[in-house]
Amino acid sequence: xxxxxxxxxxxxxxxxxxxxxxxxxxxxxxxxxxxxxxxxxxxxxxxxxxxxxxxxxxxxxxxxxxxxxxxxxxxxxxxxxxxxxxxxxxxxxxxxxxxxxxxxxxxxxxxxxxxxxxxxxxxxxxxxxxxxxxxxxxxxxxxxxxxxxxxxxxxxxxxxxxxxxxxxxxxxxxxxxxxxxxxxxxxxxxxxxxxxxxxxxxxxxxxxxxxxxxxxxxxxxxxxxxxxxxxxxxxxxxxxxxxxxxxxxxxxxxxxxxxxxxxxxxxxxxxxxxxxxxxxxxxxxxxxxxxxxxxxxxxxxxxxxxxxxxxxxxxxxxxxxxxxxxxxxxxxxxxxxxxxxxxxxxxxxxxxxxxxxx
Amino acid sequence: xxxxxxxxxxxxxxxxxxxxxxxxxxxxxxxxxxxxxxxxxxxxxxxxxxxxxxxxxxxxxxxxxxxxxxxxxxxxxxxxxxxxxxxxxxxxxxxxxxxxxxxxxxxxxxxxxxxxxxxxxxxxxxxxxxxxxxxxxxxxxxxxxxxxxxxxxxxxxxxxxxxxxxxxxxxxxxxxxxxxxxxxxxxxxxxxxxxxxxxxxxxxxxxxxxxxxxxxxxxxxxxxxxxxxxxxxxxxxxxxxxxxxxxxxxxxxxxxxxxxxxxxxxxxxxxxxxxxxxxxxxxxxxxxxxxxxxxxxxxxxxxxxxxxxxxxxxxxxxxxxxxxxxxxxxxxxxxxxxxxxxxxxxxxxxxxxxxxxxxxxxxxxxxxxxxxxxxxxxxxxxxxxxxxxxxxxxxxxxxxxxxxxxxxxxxxxxxxxxxxxxxxxxxxxxxxxxxxxxxxxxxxxxxxxxxxxxxxxxxxxxxxxxxxxxxxxxxxxxxxxxxxxxxxxxxxxxxxxxxxxxxxxxxxxxxxxxxxxxxxxxxxxxxxxxxxxxxxxxxxxxxxxxxxxxxxxxxx
Numbered sequence: 001x002x003x004x005x006x007x008x009x010x011x012x013x014x015x016x017x018x019x020x021x022x023x024x025x026x027x028x029x030x031x032x033x034x035x036x037x038x039x040x041x042x043x044x045x046x047x048x049x050x051x052x053x054x055x056x057x058x059x060x061x062x063x064x065x066x067x068x069x070x071x072x073x074x075x076x077x078x079x080x081x082x083x084x085x086x087x088x089x090x091x092x093x094x095x096x097x098x099x100x101x102x103x104x105x106x107x108x109x110x111x112x113x114x115x116x117x118x119x120x121x122x123x124x125x126x127x128x129x130x131x132x133x134x135x136x137x138x139x140x141x142x143x144x145x146x147x148x149x150x151x152x153x154x155x156x157x158x159x160x161x162x163x164x165x166x167x168x169x170x171x172x173x174x175x176x177x178x179x180x181x182x183x184x185x186x187x188x189x190x191x192x193x194x195x196x197x198x199x200x201x202x203x204x205x206x207x208x209x210x211x212x213x214x215x216x217x218x219x220x221x222x223x224x225x226x227x228x229x230x231x232x233x234x235x236x237x238x239x240x241x242x243x244x245x246x247x248x249x250x251x252x253x254x255x256x257x258x259x260x261x262x263x264x265x266x267x268x269x270x271x272x273x274x275x276x277x278x279x280x281x282x283x284x285x286x287x288x289x290x291x292x293x294x295x296x297x298x299x300x301x302x303x304x305x306x307x308x309x310x311x312x313x314x315x316x317x318x319x320x321x322x323x324x325x326x327x328x329x330x331x332x333x334x335x336x337x338x339x340x341x342x343x344x345x346x347x348x349x350x351x352x353x354x355x356x357x358x
Numbered sequence: 359x360x361x362x363x364x365x366x367x368x369x370x371x372x373x374x375x376x377x378x379x380x381x382x383x384x385x386x387x388x389x390x391x392x393x394x395x396x397x398x399x400x401x402x403x404x405x406x407x408x409x410x411x412x413x414x415x416x417x418x419x420x421x422x423x424x425x426x427x428x429x430x431x432x433x434x435x436x437x438x439x440x441x442x443x444x445x446x447x448x449x450x451x452x453x454x455x456x457x458x459x460x461x462x463x464x465x466x467x468x469x470x471x472x473x474x475x476x477x478x479x480x481x482x483x484x485x486x487x488x489x490x491x492x493x494x495x496x497x498x499x500x501x502x503x504x505x506x507x508x509x510x511x512x513x514x515x516x517x518x519x520x521x522x523x524x525x526x527x528x529x530x531x532x533x534x535x536x537x538x539x540x541x542x543x544x545x546x547x548x549x550x551x552x553x554x555x556x557x558x559x560x561x562x563x564x565x566x567x568x569x570x571x572x573x574x575x576x577x578x579x580x581x582x583x584x585x586x587x588x589x590x591x592x593x594x595x596x597x598x599x600x601x602x603x604x605x606x607x608x609x610x611x612x613x614x615x616x617x618x619x620x621x622x623x624x625x626x627x628x629x630x631x632x633x634x635x636x637x638x639x640x641x642x643x644x645x646x647x648x649x650x651x652x653x654x655x656x657x658x659x660x661x662x663x664x665x666x667x668x669x670x671x672x673x674x675x676x677x678x679x680x681x682x683x684x685x686x687x688x689x690x691x692x693x694x695x696x697x698x699x700x701x702x703x704x705x706x707x708x709x710x711x712x713x714x715x716x717x718x719x720x721x722x723x724x725x726x727x728x729x730x731x732x733x734x735x736x737x738x739x740x741x742x743x744x745x746x747x748x749x750x751x752x753x754x755x756x757x758x759x760x761x762x763x764x765x766x767x768x769x770x771x772x773x774x775x776x777x778x779x780x781x782x783x784x785x786x787x788x789x790x791x792x793x794x795x796x797x798x799x800x801x802x803x804x805x806x807x808x809x810x811x812x813x814x815x816x817x818x819x820x821x822x823x824x825x826x827x828x829x830x831x832x833x834x835x836x837x838x839x840x841x842x843x844x845x846x847x848x849x850x851x852x853x854x855x856x857x858x859x860x861x862x863x864x865x866x867x868x869x870x871x872x873x874x875x876x877x878x879x880x881x882x883x884x885x886x887x888x889x890x891x892x893x894x895x896x897x898x899x900x901x902x903x904x905x906x907x908x909x910x911x912x913x914x
Contacts, residue, residue: 048817063739066742099647103652130743230750232515233515
């Protein structure tokens with residue numbers, strides 16, 4: 001009987017595995033190759049304990065404090081526990097003898113009610129103070145305002161003060177020594193709930209449809225800060241990356257001036273441009289200065305000003321653009337850009353046009 | 359006369375046919391059989407949920423892995439979470455309560471035996487319905503064959519626009535059915551405890567196990583109906599054009615979170631209280647001491663149950679509610695640490711001065727105590743709102759709640775298996791395999807979940823099917839190794855359960871020299887439980903019996 005059971009089980013487990021894995025196996029066959037990304041120059045890590053912005057720094061300081069407190073509590077409970085297991089283990093000579101029964105002690109129980117109460121009261125004060133410290137920061141007059149709109153699975157950034165829209169790479173000025181220029185974000189969503197999380201800059205805030213949330217940071221060092229969407233938002237939640245470029249005020253001003261311009265219209269790539277405008281591309285993408293005014297997908301006016309495509313997961317090179325336009329589903333399964341069924345020549349012409357969008 | 363004799367002789371010597379025996383279980387309204395069926399159900403779903411978790415860990419072994427793919431991965435974590443919460447931990451605690459509460463209070467069955475059977479079958483078929491999604495949900499182009507909305511199914515990801523097809527409906531209906539079954543269980547348990555206690559067993563003289571399960575039933579009755587209501591609203595949204603959770607037509611995505619977590623947080627305590635209940639029986643028996651501070655343990659249980667109804671917003675600190683709301687809910691969350699602390703201190707004090715026997719139930723109870731301590735302490739860290747802004751929805755959070763629900767609840771429930779298996783089957787589980795299982799489970803558990811604290815601090819969000827960050831690789835690989843070790847531990851467990859059924863040592867009525875009423879009846883107990891309704895005078899009736907010179911009731 002028991003042997004029969006043993007043979008019966010693996011068979012069923014294998015069946016179960018086949019059933020739940022089958023869509024995945026077929027997806028893996030379809031996928032061209034795993035997307036890879038060479039590390040972008042000056043990429044920073046996502047370790048929240050190396051903060052480079054005031055909110056993240058406050059949180060890192062609070063973390064060390066509470067970690068210390070809970071570590072002490074852990075040792076205070078765990079070490080005596082281990083000692084008791086050794087000290088009061090059953091010995092041979094104890095067999096059949098019951099130890100003295102202790103039913104409780106009011107003073108002791110009162111002590112370990114009041115002690116923890118004091119500790120959590122202190123923790124509560126720390127919490128309240130740090131909440132208000134981070135949240136009550138008033139934007140200075142030179143703060144940069146950005147409207148962030150989360151989409152399945154990319155980020156849209158609108159700079160209302162400068163009047164342009166871009167995607168996936170957020171630029172932030174450093175400010176001068178001693179007076180950083182904070183960035184204030186208004187977070188909105190076009191579809192489902194996302195969450196904006198760049199650990200070295202600030203804690204996360206959810207991006208919720210029908211609601212405007214707020215978040216601020218002030219990066220203190222130049223470089224690319226990384227993060228990613230932190231609220232599960234559907235198939236490609238894993239590939240909804242965040243990149244924040246912190247740069248000098250001058251570089252920022254140059255970037256803004258370039259972004260504000262309409263797209264260049266190079267006659268050498270007119271074929272690709274017409275293909276872009278005649279096909280469904282224009283229904284979803286905007287290229288300012290052309291008739292392409294779609295709002296569903298990233299603004300491509302200055303596509304080549306960005307280091308990455310596909311929400312930060314692929315390097316923005318001609319090679320990847322070719323593969324992406326040919327069939328985005330091989331690089332980012334389930335993304336909302338369909339396989340347009342273009343010919344190889346059409347793909348090359350369109351990419352010829354795209355790479356002129358500096 | 360002779361014919362009757364030979365007839366009954368025949369009946370006694372031939373075992374009834376398989377269908378007869380199956381029928382005896384399927385049609386049973388006996389609380390013990392229903393309890394065991396609950397436990398078997400939870401073990402069955404534990405295999406499924408565990409395999410799903412293992413596949414998740416295999417996918418996360420290496421960076422940029424496309425082994426499983428995003429759609430399947432998203433289904434796996436949705437099914438894993440839903441299965442473990444609704445179809446493993448819930449039936450497991452229901453099983454123990456069903457089997458033990460009537461025995462512990464000296465009753466012959468629960469108050470409503472047929473409602474009890476209804477509750478079980480609703481729960482069981484709820485689980486079957488959920489898994490039928492793999493066969494029944496396909497058919498619509500682009501639709502998935504299993505729910506992929508996450509176990510808390512945040513709106514508007516569950517709206518027809520983002521969750522096409524019927525997979526999400528299988529999730530809604532499966533959990534709704536099991537929720538109805540759970541409410542039936544809660545009502546029944548409460549009625550049983552209130553009305554069927556043996557003479558002399560006042561509410562203040564119940565074993566802590568029964569007291570804590572009483573509070574658990576109260577929480578179930580309060581917390582599950584809001585979930586059912588929210589799920590009905592979601593179905594109306596999906597099929598009748600209602601707009602409760604659809605922000606584009608004036609609904610609120612945040613409303614779903616409030617409704618879900620108003621259930622979801624008490625649910626955490628619904629799963630944790632049974633762990634407290636089992637530990638409160640196992641630690642005293644294996645330390646040979648009465649529980650330290652019965653009254654404060656009971657009061658702490660009531661306090662936890664009450665406060666747990668007012669902390670749900672701590673799942674929503676990143677939603678952007680006002681600072682005042684966040685601060686108040688941080689305060690209530692801190693408050694719950696105080697009664698929880700009392701419990702941990704009282705269990706530890708029970709060990710002090712005892713004669714500790716490190717048998718398998720005790721090992722798992724001590725595993726619970728230390729792992730739940732870690733989970734509780736990271737819980738305090740998460741209540742510090744700004745820190746929560748960083749680690750919420752990261753792997754730090756995954757580590758935290760697995761320390762609570764696995765290191766906490768499941769370790770204690772495993773202690774329950776080793777402790778009461780002799781009572782349920784009449785045979786002891788193997789101590790040797792049990793210790794092997796404990797070592798594998800304990801080491802594997804820590805290897806699996808402790809590194810997640812670190813990958814969370816390194817910025818790894820939950821629910822991503824693949825990653826690139828080089829610094830996350832090591833911690834994910836440690837986790838996967840831990841999962842394999844723990845899987846071996848569970849193989850030992852299942853082997854032990856099956857093997858001991860035939861080859862275990864006969865247990866006798868009272869193998870652990872324990873003190874509550876279930877150990878006065880034979881193992882397994884007869885259908886009627888007690889030949890004669892027992893009379894009790896204290897919380898440890900068997901102690902009084904064994905020590906007539908120094909009975910408990912003189913001290914209570």
